[in-house]
Amino acid sequence: MRQFDIFPAQTTVTGDPETLALDYQGLNKVINVSADVRIQKSGEEYFCQALVNAVVSTECSRCLTDFDLAVNQDTDFIACSQVTHEEKAGDHPDDEDYVFFTGSDIQADISEIVRQAIILAVDLKPICSNDCLGLCQTCGINMNEESCNCVKETIDPRWEGLKKLSGSATEHKEQR
Ligand SMILES: [Zn+2]
Numbered sequence: 586m587r588q589f590d591i592f593p594a595q596t597t598v599t600g601d602p603e604t605l606a607l608d609y610q611g612l613n614k615v616i617n618v619s620a621d622v623r624i625q626k627s628g629e630e631y632f633c634q635a636l637v638n639a640v641v642s643t644e645c646s647r648c649l650t651d652f653d654l655a656v657n658q659d660t661d662f663i664a665c666s667q668v669t670h671e672e673k674a675g676d677h678p679d680d681e682d683y684v685f686f687t688g689s690d691i692q693a694d695i696s697e698i699v700r701q702a703i704i705l706a707v708d709l710k711p712i713c714s715n716d717c718l719g720l721c722q723t724c725g726i727n728m729n730e731e732s733c734n735c736v737k738e739t740i741d742p743r744w745e746g747l748k749k750l751s752g753s754a755t756e757h758k759e760q761r
């Protein structure tokens with residue numbers, strides 16, 4: 586982060602996926618990453634609202650095929666010096682994320698914030714497309730690519746109500 590004279594300040598930080606070295610289950614690779622950060626200064630603390638934009642290669646949670654996922658994740662954190670943080674301890678709820686200035690400069694490494702934002706997006710069980718058909722529960726083929734003759738049983742209990750609804754609608758018709 587650079588030093589800003591006017592607040593709120595806005596900046597875009599571009600990260601190097603290599604240095605981010607994000608090793609996480611289900612995540613193959615970070616292809617590119619950047620963050621739009623809006624900074625508001627309050628005393629010696631810098632309140633930051635960041636939008637982490639990244640493209641990562643991950644596995645579709647339905648069909649298990651690798652695909653490129655666009656991540657757009659909001660995250661908030663406070664940047665300040667270690668000293669300020671100790672002085673202010675107790676002023677903020679414990680769940681705030683902090684980054685500390687490195688040395689005496691108004692500069693901070695936000696890699697960990699970016700990592701957490703990407704992990705959050707990958708943990709949301711992303712799917713390759715809204716139309717993804719997933720795998721056949723019987724034979725395991727990828728139904729986006731092939732079709733099989735397995736009998737498809739609807740086991741999702743949420744559909745049971747709908748079945749009844751359509752059933753009673755039909756009965757109603759027959760009574761007329
Ligand atoms: Zn899929």
Ligand SMILES: [Zn+2]
Pocket residue numbers: 721722723724725726733734735
């Ligand atoms: Zn099948």
